[in-house]
Structures are given as structure tokens and as C-alpha cells.
Amino acid sequence: MKKKIVSVLLVSTMVVGLLGGCATSGAGGSSDNEKDESADGKVTLSFLNKYPEEPYAQYFEDAVAEFEEQNPDIDIEMENVSDEAIKDKLTVIASGGDMPDIYMSWTGERVKRFARGGKALDLTPYLEEDSEWTDSFLPAFLNNSTIDGSTYAIPYRSGIMYMMYNKEVFETNNYEIPETWDEFLALCETIKNDTEVTPIAFGNSSPWYASWWIGMLNAMMVPADVMDTDYDPSSGAFTDENYVKAVQAFLDLNDKGYFGDHVNSKDYYQVREEFCAGQAAMMLDATPQFTQYDDGMGTGNWGFFKIPTMEGAAGDSGTVGGGGEAWMISSACKHPEEAVKFLKFMTSKEMADKQTSEAGLPNALVGGITEENSTATLADAYKQAEGYTNIADWLDCAVEATIADQYMTSLQEGLDGKSAEDVMADVQKVAAEVKAENE
Amino acid sequence: MNRKGNRKTAFIYLAPAMLVIIVFLYLPIILNFMNSLYKWGAMSTEVTFVGAKYYKELLEDETIRIAIKNNLVFAVMSVVCQIGISLVIAAVLESKFLRRWQSVFRTIYFIPSLLMVTVTGITFKMLYSPSIGLINPILEKIGIDTSGIDILGNAGSAIFGVAAASQWQYIGYTVVLFIVAMQSISEDIYEAAEIDGAGAIQRFFRITVPMMKDTIMINMIIVITGAVRVYDEVYVMTNGGPGRATQTLATYLYQVGFKNDQMGYASAIAFFVFVVTFVLGLFQMKGYDLGDD
Structure with missing residues (x-):
């Protein structure tokens, strides 16, 4: 009998390893990050982006460095995960409850599911406060991140x-x-x-x-x-x-x-x-x-x-078919003001121009793609797209x-x-x- | 010290290990089972009790059936190759004629198992590719019409392609384990058998295999439980496709949980996998009477 029990225990020990990854306990609250604000009052924001490859990576590193230089009291910790991997990674992180302060998503349902799940900060007040910023985006891309009048993501890349x-x-x-x-x-x-x-x-x-x-x-x-x-x-x-x-x-x-x-x-x-x-x-x-x-x-x-x-x-x-990429702010972010500041910086005319000219990623601003900041082909593509009224994600x-x-x-x-x-x-x-x- | 005191001390020494096992092994099983009774997701904040709904769903889910079939294909192929064939390879390498070269062959066979699954997966994906691969041109050379052959692209052949890559990778590992076990068998027995007139094949079946029963059994458990939870090979090579043709229990579990965000259902699948492997393990233990000698 005893032997039987021992062998039962042995077997279960052997097979239980495979359950390791699956047993998560419900929706845990986000863990308190003590490092959010270090002793010298510096604010740290985590930023999950999806461009680990060149020529994109260099642009984003430079952009983050420039922002940190202009805002010495804010520290951006950027992590880059590749296109296919980030889709899974975001879900996995969301189940752990510890969302990055700022994270990338595709416009459309992918933004909305974070919003419905309470993982995204409603950015409407910030957009209403600064109508110049709001009006700078191509409406089709901003609209694709809006549910019931609330906008949850800021588009930075457009695709047609x-x-x-x-x-x-x-x-x-x-x-x-x-x-x-x-x-x-x-x-x-x-x-x-x-x-x-x-x-x-x-x-x-x-x-x-x-x-x-x-x-x-x-x-x-x-x-x-x-x-x-x-x-x-x-x-x-x-x-x-x-x-x-x-x-x-x-x-x-x-x-x-x-x-x-x-x-x-x-x-x-x-x-x-x-x-x-x-x-x-x-x-x-x-x-x-x-x-x-x-x-x-x-x-x-x-x-x-x-x-x-x-x-x-x-x-x-x-x-026309297409879609945008957008940045969202986690609802658990402790410093939304600073995070919005960062997004405003990244989607400013100046940075959007650089994003397009240096990394070749078309921005999502009205009149954002010109012969000056992109190739003639890309500028032409955006000129032709003016005839379209809507983007199907x-x-x-x-x-x-x-x-x-x-x-x-x-x-x-x-x-x-x-x-x-x-x-x-x-x-x-x-x-x-x-x-x-x-x- | 009396007997009772001995027992007490033993418990004290065992306690920390027991605690770790309970917290990290048994508790998750129970928690996972409880999770499977609720509808919940990583993205949604709602948690609703649904009882055995997911287990009912599981019985009707066609993808689960495909996954079980694929795990069986994996298990059968793994047992045939990693137990059957590798036992033969080990015996051949241990034979007198080849022993001089054994270390060379052993190394050659063993190297693939050191590679990352991602690496072998991508390599085999390329080898199988009808447009850039190596397999189709070779088949063409020996006179087979390859226009319809697309190993990973056709639903019928994809799982065999994935499983074959896995065999290539791990066969050398069990070969080495078997060689080690064979070397511990006393040479006298073989000599005695030879004098009695036993041939090489007879010696293999009458002496080698019975003497290695325990090693074979352990490998069998490792290989079969490995086949039930196979994940990375499929993820790298086909990601469950084309369609659902190569979905295994583990890849389907991952997809349901982390792609479709149905964590409750994923937990139910996980519990199902646990039960299957647990029962398999019990049967094997019983069949081999482990520990009775």
C-alpha cells in the first residue's frame, strides 16, 4: 500500500512539471514597483515597443535619449520585442498584471480589448485638453482606437x-x-x-x-x-x-x-x-x-x-485595407502626466518627421508624409491615399x-x-x- | 534514541523539501483545477463560475481530438525511434566490431540533442520547403513526382514532418543512455551465452533487453510524457498549422489561453493533460513493477 502511495506521488511529481506555465492565479493587481520613483525624485517609465531590428531600433533609441535629455527627471526604460512575439508577450504580461507603463499595440480591436479589460488609460481628457495635438493625427487612425467616445491609444505609424x-x-x-x-x-x-x-x-x-x-x-x-x-x-x-x-x-x-x-x-x-x-x-x-x-x-x-x-x-x-500602430498607457501607470508628455514628444511634428526619414516608418500625422521626409514613392503613396475615406484594419x-x-x-x-x-x-x-x- | 525520536527527526529533515514540493507542485495542480471551473481571461476583469462547462466543451471540441491524435503520432514515433531504433543502434555500437569507433559515432549521434529546438525546427522547416528545401529535390532525383509533396504545407503530412525532426534530434540522447546501461552488463553473461551457442540476435533479446529493463522503462516514461507535452517543435515549425493539422495539446492550450484569452478553458485542457500523463505514468509503473526488485 505504502509503495503504491509513493509511486502515485512519484508519478505526479514527474508529470506536474508541464503544468508550470499554466497555473496563474486570477487577475493579480500590479505589483508595486518601488523603483518607480527613486530617491532623487526621478520618474521611471517602462516602455514596450516592437522594433528590435535596424534601421528602426537606432531611431527609437535616439528618440528616447533625446527625450531624456530634455526631461532629466524622467527615465524611459525601453524594451523592444519583435512583431510576432509582442502579440503573445502583451497577453502574457497582461495575465501577470504587471503591464509596462507605455506599450505598443495595433489600432482596432487589439486596442479595444485592452480598454475593455481595464488595462488601458483613457486618454480622452489629455486629447481634449490639447486640441492641437488631437487634430494633428489622421482621423482614421485615431478613430480606430476609440470606443464609445473614449480614445485609448495614440497612433504613431500608419499603414495603407x-x-x-x-x-x-x-x-x-x-x-x-x-x-x-x-x-x-x-x-x-x-x-x-x-x-x-x-x-x-x-x-x-x-x-x-x-x-x-x-x-x-x-x-x-x-x-x-x-x-x-x-x-x-x-x-x-x-x-x-x-x-x-x-x-x-x-x-x-x-x-x-x-x-x-x-x-x-x-x-x-x-x-x-x-x-x-x-x-x-x-x-x-x-x-x-x-x-x-x-x-x-x-x-x-x-x-x-x-x-x-x-x-x-x-x-x-x-x-482601403491598412492599419496603424499606436502607443497606449497602462491604467496602472503611476505617472500618466509624464507618460503623456513622452507620447506628445514622440508624435510631435519634429519627431514624426525623423521617424519617417530615419527609420522609414510612415507617421500618422495629417500631411505627415512629404517629399522632404520620405522617398518620392512613399510621398506619392500618401498623396494617392487622400482619395480614400476610411481605413479597414x-x-x-x-x-x-x-x-x-x-x-x-x-x-x-x-x-x-x-x-x-x-x-x-x-x-x-x-x-x-x-x-x-x-x- | 528510540525509534519514535528517529521518526521525528526524519520528519524535521524532510519538512523543507516537502514544503517546496507541496507549494510548487501539488498546490498548482489544485489551483489549476479550480481555475478551470471559472471563466476568466488575462484581459478581462470578470471572473464567473461556470462549473464543469469547459470539461463538457473539451469532450466535444474537434481540435482536442486532432491534438490527441497528433500527440499519439508523436508518442508512437518516439517510442519506435527513441526506444526501438536507438536500442538497436546502441547494441550495434557496443558490438565488438564497432567498439573501436564507438566514441566517434556516439558523438555524431549525440550532437543534435545539444542543439536548441528552435534551431533544428527552423533548419528542418527549410529542408522540407518545396521551394528552397533539400528533401524534394532528393526525392525528385530518385524518380518520385514531388509536385504534390509539401511536407509541412499539406495537412496530411505536416505532423509526421514535425515528429520526424524531433526524432532526429533526440535519438542520439537515448542511444547514449542505452550504451551506458549496456556497459554495466557483465561481460561474463555474454560469454557464457556464446559458449552455449546463442547468436548475436538471441543475445540481444535474451540478455541485453531484460538486463536493461529499468533503463528502458525510465526512457519510456520520459519519451511518452515528452510526446504528450510536445510544444516547441510544433510552435517553431508550423505553429499548429496548416489549419489545425499539427495542433498538439500543449500548443492548443497555449493558443486558447494566451492568444484567445480563454484562461478557464486553457486550465481545463491543462488538467486534462495532467490526468492523461498521470494515468500513463501509473500504467507504466505497474507494468514494469518499478522498485519491486
């Missing part, structure tokens, strides 16, 4: 989707820039039949890239009011048949071979390399990545065009996390043969669960 193309391929074959979706499809067919290159560079082993396409196609094909209802977790149903059509339009591109082979085992970064190496004719991307194409292909060897419009589609033609940032996850999972299965109806049936099922929980 365009189709990149390889100029050499287009010029040698005398292809014209497609303006409508039908022309676009016809062009893809021609490229597929006449040349060695893949019509569109696309890879989906990291499934967020498909969500860009679907976010864009939804905006094109689904009526704007339907989309507004569905993207809200408390009322989303995704039953409109146009969602199925959007998924079908996307899957068609794959079925017809315009994406090339084996899309589920390549990721965005790999296909971008392929595109830069001249193996593909077009690629969907957004303005913040323009510098990557300058570096990868050389300025002048690539161009961009507006996402072709779909004639007769039910969506709002003034809407990247789908994975626009809808509730569980729905976004189901969307991306099912789209991967769709590229592996699942039908568009079944993809949307999966999404509808999860949306119904989310709706029931949020009502």
Missing part, C-alpha cells in the same frame, strides 16, 4: 495597403496597371501563361498574411454597415453571403495558381524575398514596408498601384481574437482544399459563441 509590382516584368511585357478586379485577374492569367514568374507572391505558413487579403476583400465586397455590426464582438454574426464571396475570391486566386505552389509552407518573409529576387510579379503589402523594397530591389525597380476596385461589389470603394487586428484566430485557421484549411462556405461556417460558429459571451 498597396499592390507592389516588379517594374522590369511589367515593362518588358508591356503590362498595364490593372484598375479593376477583372483586369487584375486577366493580368494574373496572362502572367501565369506567358512568363516564368509567379503572378502574385503569397505565402501563408504564418496565417496573418491571408487575413490581410481577406480584410481587404471584405472591405471591398461587404456593405460597410454590415461589416461594422459583424466586427463588433457583441453583435458579430458573419452570416452575410458576401463574406463567403470574399473568401471565394481569395481562394480562386490560389486555385487558379496565381499564388504559385505550396502557399501553406512559405511565409510572408520568404515570399517577399522571392518577390525582391524577381520571382514574382506582384505582392500585396503596405506603406511601412516600402523601405524593405527599396533595400531589396533598389529604388526605381519596383512600383506600387492602388488595390484594383471591384465593379458592382457591395463594399465601400472609399475604404488588418483583419487579425480588427475582429475579436478568437474570431480572428478561427478565420486564419480556416483560411489555411481553405488553401488546403476546404470550401469557402465551410470556412465561413467555422467563423460563424465562433462568432456566435463570442456574441453570446459579450451580450
Whole structure:
């Protein structure tokens, strides 16, 4: 008997190791940081950002140093975590309760979920107090961080989707820039039949890239009011048949071979390399990545065009896919005044100019992208974007996390043969669960 | 000192260790179980009691079924390779002809297990890639049509690709453990068997395997519990995709908890994993009668 007990204990000891990471105790209060204010009255603010790689990292380090120089009594402790990793990291930190004072997020649902969970400071009073600051931002990006009239995040980077193309391929074959979706499809067919290159560079082993396409196609094909209802977790149903059509339009591109082979085992970064190496004719991307194409292909060897419009589609033609990145302040931050001061500094005209010219990250200010602070291509992209009235956030940032996850999972299965109806049936099922929980 | 006093002293000495085990091992199991009865998330401040709802959900969740199947694939492949094949490799390396070269081979086999899973994961991801990889061109060379082969990209083959990479990495580790155990078997027994006319294969099954029972069992527990909680290989190579094809219990748990923010459900999955490994462990202990000799 005793032996049995001993062995039971032994076994449980052995297997319990795997539970280590999962057993957290509820929503703990944020731990008191004694170091917040050191003896000499210096205020320390922690700052979680997402640019560990060059040329971005250097710009942010310089910017922080400059702010500290101007404000000797404030100390900014910046930590940089890469793009994919920060999504998980923020959730993990949030569950531990110890949020950084200032942290980065994408505009849209990702900001709103922090706000709903009480992790974000309502910045409305600060924005109301300083209307000059408020009015300096492109409204579409500030609006995407607002729920019920309260704004929770300050946008610093804007992104607008365009189709990149390889100029050499287009010029040698005398292809014209497609303006409508039908022309676009016809062009893809021609490229597929006449040349060695893949019509569109696309890879989906990291499934967020498909969500860009679907976010864009939804905006094109689904009526704007339907989309507004569905993207809200408390009322989303995704039953409109146009969602199925959007998924079908996307899957068609794959079925017809315009994406090339084996899309589920390549990721965005790999296909971008392929595109830069001249193996593909077009690629969907957004303005913040323009510098990557300058570096990868050389300025002048690539161009961009507006996402072709779909004639007769039910969506709002003034809407373009894209999204912003924004900084938020934790609701537990002990020095909100200083944190706001830092954000004002970082989004000032002067710093925004530098951010764009030095790091190549387009700022989110009205008239913020000019020939002076950016390349001619980027300035042109923002000039052309003036025709758009609305920004549809990247789908994975626009809808509730569980729905976004189901969307991306099912789209991967769709590229592996699942039908568009079944993809949307999966999404509808999860949306119904989310709706029931949020009502 | 009398017997009673002895026992008391023993308890005093054991107390700190017991306390650590209780606080860091048993308490979390209980807390985790309690957490699984509530609906809560990292982002939301609401905590509502839902009882056994998540356990019911768990039984109906198709992804859980996929995950269990994948863990089984991992377990079977791991036992075959890391116990079966590595035992054979160890025996071959221990054989008289190869003993001179043993250290060379041992090192070669052992090196992969020193690498980080991230490194092997990314390496294999590249090897498997149909566009930049090495596997497809090799298959092409030996006359196989590879146009439909995309090991990590096709739902049907992805989990085998991931599991195979894991075998490559860890086979050398168990080989070394087995060699060590084999070296402790007395040479006399083999000599006696040889005189009695036992062949190499007979010697392997009649002497080596029974004499190494304990080592095999320990490795079996390590390999199988490892297969049940496999996480990093999948995370690096496919992140559960394509679709849900390579989702394992641990990756699904992580996704539910930290991506979808359903901590209650994640806790229920964690408890389920605990029960599974616990039962597996019990069975193995019983089957091998550990400690009875």
C-alpha cells in the first residue's frame, strides 16, 4: 500500500512539471514597483515597443535619449520585442498584471480589448485638453482606437495597403496597371501563361498574411454597415453571403495558381524575398514596408498601384485595407502626466518627421508624409491615399481574437482544399459563441 | 534514541523539501483545477463560475481530438525511434566490431540533442520547403513526382514532418543512455551465452533487453510524457498549422489561453493533460513493477 502511495506521488511529481506555465492565479493587481520613483525624485517609465531590428531600433533609441535629455527627471526604460512575439508577450504580461507603463499595440480591436479589460488609460481628457495635438493625427487612425467616445491609444505609424509590382516584368511585357478586379485577374492569367514568374507572391505558413487579403476583400465586397455590426464582438454574426464571396475570391486566386505552389509552407518573409529576387510579379503589402523594397530591389525597380476596385461589389470603394500602430498607457501607470508628455514628444511634428526619414516608418500625422521626409514613392503613396475615406484594419487586428484566430485557421484549411462556405461556417460558429459571451 | 525520536527527526529533515514540493507542485495542480471551473481571461476583469462547462466543451471540441491524435503520432514515433531504433543502434555500437569507433559515432549521434529546438525546427522547416528545401529535390532525383509533396504545407503530412525532426534530434540522447546501461552488463553473461551457442540476435533479446529493463522503462516514461507535452517543435515549425493539422495539446492550450484569452478553458485542457500523463505514468509503473526488485 505504502509503495503504491509513493509511486502515485512519484508519478505526479514527474508529470506536474508541464503544468508550470499554466497555473496563474486570477487577475493579480500590479505589483508595486518601488523603483518607480527613486530617491532623487526621478520618474521611471517602462516602455514596450516592437522594433528590435535596424534601421528602426537606432531611431527609437535616439528618440528616447533625446527625450531624456530634455526631461532629466524622467527615465524611459525601453524594451523592444519583435512583431510576432509582442502579440503573445502583451497577453502574457497582461495575465501577470504587471503591464509596462507605455506599450505598443495595433489600432482596432487589439486596442479595444485592452480598454475593455481595464488595462488601458483613457486618454480622452489629455486629447481634449490639447486640441492641437488631437487634430494633428489622421482621423482614421485615431478613430480606430476609440470606443464609445473614449480614445485609448495614440497612433504613431500608419499603414495603407498597396499592390507592389516588379517594374522590369511589367515593362518588358508591356503590362498595364490593372484598375479593376477583372483586369487584375486577366493580368494574373496572362502572367501565369506567358512568363516564368509567379503572378502574385503569397505565402501563408504564418496565417496573418491571408487575413490581410481577406480584410481587404471584405472591405471591398461587404456593405460597410454590415461589416461594422459583424466586427463588433457583441453583435458579430458573419452570416452575410458576401463574406463567403470574399473568401471565394481569395481562394480562386490560389486555385487558379496565381499564388504559385505550396502557399501553406512559405511565409510572408520568404515570399517577399522571392518577390525582391524577381520571382514574382506582384505582392500585396503596405506603406511601412516600402523601405524593405527599396533595400531589396533598389529604388526605381519596383512600383506600387492602388488595390484594383471591384465593379458592382457591395463594399465601400472609399475604404482601403491598412492599419496603424499606436502607443497606449497602462491604467496602472503611476505617472500618466509624464507618460503623456513622452507620447506628445514622440508624435510631435519634429519627431514624426525623423521617424519617417530615419527609420522609414510612415507617421500618422495629417500631411505627415512629404517629399522632404520620405522617398518620392512613399510621398506619392500618401498623396494617392487622400482619395480614400476610411481605413479597414488588418483583419487579425480588427475582429475579436478568437474570431480572428478561427478565420486564419480556416483560411489555411481553405488553401488546403476546404470550401469557402465551410470556412465561413467555422467563423460563424465562433462568432456566435463570442456574441453570446459579450451580450 | 528510540525509534519514535528517529521518526521525528526524519520528519524535521524532510519538512523543507516537502514544503517546496507541496507549494510548487501539488498546490498548482489544485489551483489549476479550480481555475478551470471559472471563466476568466488575462484581459478581462470578470471572473464567473461556470462549473464543469469547459470539461463538457473539451469532450466535444474537434481540435482536442486532432491534438490527441497528433500527440499519439508523436508518442508512437518516439517510442519506435527513441526506444526501438536507438536500442538497436546502441547494441550495434557496443558490438565488438564497432567498439573501436564507438566514441566517434556516439558523438555524431549525440550532437543534435545539444542543439536548441528552435534551431533544428527552423533548419528542418527549410529542408522540407518545396521551394528552397533539400528533401524534394532528393526525392525528385530518385524518380518520385514531388509536385504534390509539401511536407509541412499539406495537412496530411505536416505532423509526421514535425515528429520526424524531433526524432532526429533526440535519438542520439537515448542511444547514449542505452550504451551506458549496456556497459554495466557483465561481460561474463555474454560469454557464457556464446559458449552455449546463442547468436548475436538471441543475445540481444535474451540478455541485453531484460538486463536493461529499468533503463528502458525510465526512457519510456520520459519519451511518452515528452510526446504528450510536445510544444516547441510544433510552435517553431508550423505553429499548429496548416489549419489545425499539427495542433498538439500543449500548443492548443497555449493558443486558447494566451492568444484567445480563454484562461478557464486553457486550465481545463491543462488538467486534462495532467490526468492523461498521470494515468500513463501509473500504467507504466505497474507494468514494469518499478522498485519491486
